[in-house]
Amino acid sequence: MEFKDRIKITALAIASLAALSSVIFLITSSSSFKHYRRRRRRQQQKQSSSCYLQSHQKPQLSFKRVLIDNSFSQFKHLNLHAPNSSNLHPYEAEIKNLIENPESFEDLYSDHQKMSDFFSYVWIETEAQLKDLAHTLSKHKVFAVDTEQHSLRSFLGFTALIQISTRNEDYLVDTIALHDAMGVLAPVFADPTICKVFHGADNDVLWLQRDFHIYVVNLFDTAKACEVLSKPQKSLAYLLETYCGVATNKLLQIGGNAHYQQKC
Secondary structure (H helix, E strand, C coil): CCHHHHHHHHHHHHHHHHHHHHHHHHHHHHHHHHHHHHHHHHHHHHHHCCCCCCCCCCHHHHCCCCCCCCCCCCCCCCCCCCCCCCCCCCCHHHHHHHHHCCCCCHHHHCCCCCCCCCCCCEEECCHHHHHHHHHHHCCCCEEEEEEEEECCCCCCCEEEEEEEECCCCEEEEECCCCHHHHHHHHHHHHCCCCEEEECCCHHHHHHHHHHHCCCCCCEEEHHHHHHHCCCCCCCHHHHHHHHHCCCCCHHHHHHHHHHHHHCC
16 A cells, blocks of 8 residues: 555545544533533522522511520420529419329210311411400310421521311411411410310420410320330321321322421
8 A cells, every 4th residue: 555545545544533523522512511501401490499599588586476596495484474583384283183083085086087088278468367366265165286396498497388277277377477476376375275286396385385375284295105005106197197098198198298398
């Protein structure tokens, strides 16, 4: 093979490699660009609904009645008596009386009702509705309670939702909108003649006292009852399926949490 032919072959090979490299570069660049656009789009969508947006004010900044601060100082109980009295539980006497003279629960739960497949609720977001709810609850011997805590962009967190159920109705209380008026419910929660049913009430009791000075007097905890009765499980899902024939759906629970988180 002559020298000129070798040069031609070498030049052709180099040109082919250069063309191939250009094609690979274009493909890679196009893929990277598409990936960048997808990532950028996801970031924009996330930012549009993110609670970290500076344009979204923290809801707790609108609270006028804040009972706690972000320090680790001792919790101060609601003082029902003299200003200089000791920092004791304000309903200690009522609770001791219930312990010494427990009431019968047969009258409260004898008329068991089948749970309806249709779910409806009353949304409480105004002070007038809250007062009506307190009046309604005062007429019942028992009602069920659950709370939801929100800690995003907050050191200690705050109560964002209270769920209350009577035999006839379910209520969702928007405690973000009604934070400064929640004391309206304090008397019915402290009434020793009304039983309040919780499931795993440890945090609920803490949050209600801390955020609203709402004290729970006469409490029945179904999780504690499971422990006392040595049940194989103590989850709410187990109790609902075993005794009420209701299978819970966790997807609905996640969807419910998303609503009040978006408000923050």
